Amino acid sequence: MTESNPPLKMEVRGLHFYYGSNHALKNINIVIRDRQITALIGPSGCGKSTFLRTLNRLNELIPQTRIEGTIRLDGEDIYQPGTDVVALRQRVGMVFQRPNPFPKSIFENVAFGPRVLGVHTKSKIEEKVEQSLKAAALWPEVSDRLHLNALGLTLGQQQRLCIARVLAVQPEVILMDEPCSALDPLATLKIEELMQELKKKYTIVIVTHNMRQAARTSGWTGFFHLGELLEYATTEDIFTRPQNPQTENYVTGRYG
Amino acid sequence: MAMKEKIIEKILLLTAFSSIFILGLITFFIFKEGLPLILKIGIKAFLLGEKWIPSKGLFGVFPMIVSSFWVTFGALLLGIPLGLACAIFLSELIPPSVGLLLRPAIQLLAAIPSVIYGFWGLIVLVPLIQNHFGGPGLSILAGSLVLGFMILPTIITISEDSLKALPPTYKAGALALGATHWQTIWRVLIPAARSGVVASVILGMGRAIGETMAMIMILGNAVKMPTSFLDSARTLTTNIGIEMGYASGDHRQALFATGVVLFFIIMALNTLAISLSRRRVH
Numbered sequence A: 001m002t003e004s005n006p007p008l009k010m011e012v013r014g015l016h017f018y019y020g021s022n023h024a025l026k027n028i029n030i031v032i033r034d035r036q037i038t039a040l041i042g043p044s045g046c047g048k049s050t051f052l053r054t055l056n057r058l059n060e061l062i063p064q065t066r067i068e069g070t071i072r073l074d075g076e077d078i079y080q081p082g083t084d085v086v087a088l089r090q091r092v093g094m095v096f097q098r099p100n101p102f103p104k105s106i107f108e109n110v111a112f113g114p115r116v117l118g119v120h121t122k123s124k125i126e127e128k129v130e131q132s133l134k135a136a137a138l139w140p141e142v143s144d145r146l147h148l149n150a151l152g153l154t155l156g157q158q159q160r161l162c163i164a165r166v167l168a169v170q171p172e173v174i175l176m177d178e179p180c181s182a183l184d185p186l187a188t189l190k191i192e193e194l195m196q197e198l199k200k201k202y203t204i205v206i207v208t209h210n211m212r213q214a215a216r217t218s219g220w221t222g223f224f225h226l227g228e229l230l231e232y233a234t235t236e237d238i239f240t241r242p243q244n245p246q247t248e249n250y251v252t253g254r255y256g
Numbered sequence B: 001m002a003m004k005e006k007i008i009e010k011i012l013l014l015t016a017f018s019s020i021f022i023l024g025l026i027t028f029f030i031f032k033e034g035l036p037l038i039l040k041i042g043i044k045a046f047l048l049g050e051k052w053i054p055s056k057g058l059f060g061v062f063p064m065i066v067s068s069f070w071v072t073f074g075a076l077l078l079g080i081p082l083g084l085a086c087a088i089f090l091s092e093l094i095p096p097s098v099g100l101l102l103r104p105a106i107q108l109l110a111a112i113p114s115v116i117y118g119f120w121g122l123i124v125l126v127p128l129i130q131n132h133f134g135g136p137g138l139s140i141l142a143g144s145l146v147l148g149f150m151i152l153p154t155i156i157t158i159s160e161d162s163l164k165a166l167p168p169t170y171k172a173g174a175l176a177l178g179a180t181h182w183q184t185i186w187r188v189l190i191p192a193a194r195s196g197v198v199a200s201v202i203l204g205m206g207r208a209i210g211e212t213m214a215m216i217m218i219l220g221n222a223v224k225m226p227t228s229f230l231d232s233a234r235t236l237t238t239n240i241g242i243e244m245g246y247a248s249g250d251h252r253q254a255l256f257a258t259g260v261v262l263f264f265i266i267m268a269l270n271t272l273a274i275s276l277s278r279r280r281v282h
């Protein structure tokens, strides 16, 4: 893999992760390129979600876990003692597998981030909410019902709301864990279009089960297998010239 | 086999119906004994009358209604913040193993007989209040403090349950957005568990309004309109508890009528609790 342009946003070296005695990630080395979409594929249970959650230190919520190795964000090790985890999570946002809006109004969902960041001026918050909803391509659908409960939206709309909620925090990296797995094809298409738009400003790491989605959306693809990163290259290479026979089996659908 | 099951089914049905029947009977009895007096002296004179002098045929329960609400209000002032803090503490801040020890201890608090709470209030709180704030010591303040502790288990247990019942994705979602743990609790978890918290408060309120024994021991039982937290007072329940032993005739009926008022207050609170806890957003 070439490490030339585009520049690196995150750099993972010698990463191991353990749930108790379960060695879930084994010596992962990968670089995440700035303002690119990096797709992570691989069979269920191979550690994709676990890996994603090491990037914003969300795994720390799970008791009895252990991590080794380094992960750098713009050159800074995010696991070094004294790291401000809250600030890290503002820089590295996350969209979950199932849309998880808070049981609040659409407006309050998006306003949550700015409020937490200490923005209290009403007009500033309103501006931020509108901006984020527009950036998440949800504004036209909800602009006249911002104060209704977010749980009344369709799943596809809820997921875009969750993206808007992340955008309102102005992160640099957005992690997406199978963001379309609960959505129908049309809603999926909307999210994929949105990702192309977001790529201009944000670095995106997406876990997906959908080979075509990875091929369509990403510039770089990593193939995980049993806790290891078996292959990492440009998406084109992974799908047309895979080096590892396991990768080939998986991307051609012969995985068994 | 089928025969046996049918018999068991019938027995269960019978038990269920007989308990409902007995409850209905009790309700009917209270109303049958209490209503005639209310009708005799007039609803207004009964509910809003300020004088309770059985020997002169004066049966006004207004001071007792006010005292009941006052004592309860004071109890909530203590019980809500403390109970909610404990619930948050248990569900969010301590390791699960410590919770396993603390939770039974809290449930034990609910099992302590109210006469013990009353005794503790009488021995510890009443002199303390008397020495520091003056007045008789036997007061609404003392009653509120004791009741505040008595309703803690209700508020803690139900609030904690509703916090625990939240999908874990709310918490993960908030933290992933860069909220601190405290912001997550305060801005996401508590609002999301709101209906359960409100229900816990209303049930605690029901318990507070209904408490009798401990209140007889520490309220001072004066039949007058309370004007400060340091005044002695008599609530609806203590009125019944104190006088039922020797009352007869109209007096006895007036005590049942007091029970009728209590019945409506508790019914209203429970209905409110049920409707609030059903109105959960999911």
Ligand SMILES: Nc1ncnc2c1ncn2[C@@H]1O[C@H](COP(=O)(O)OP(=O)(O)O)[C@@H](O)[C@H]1O
Pocket: A019, A022, A024, A042, A043, A044, A045, A046, A047, A048, A049, A050, A051, A062
């Ligand atoms: N919260 C957890 N506690 C314990 N083990 C977990 C947890 N989450 C995932 N694992 C384990 O880690 C491994 C990788 O899981 P995961 O990262 O969810 O895989 P993927 O997202 O690729 O399907 C699996 O063996 C799974 O059982």
Ligand SMILES: [Mg+2]
Pocket: A048, A049, A050, A177
């Ligand atoms: Mg997963």
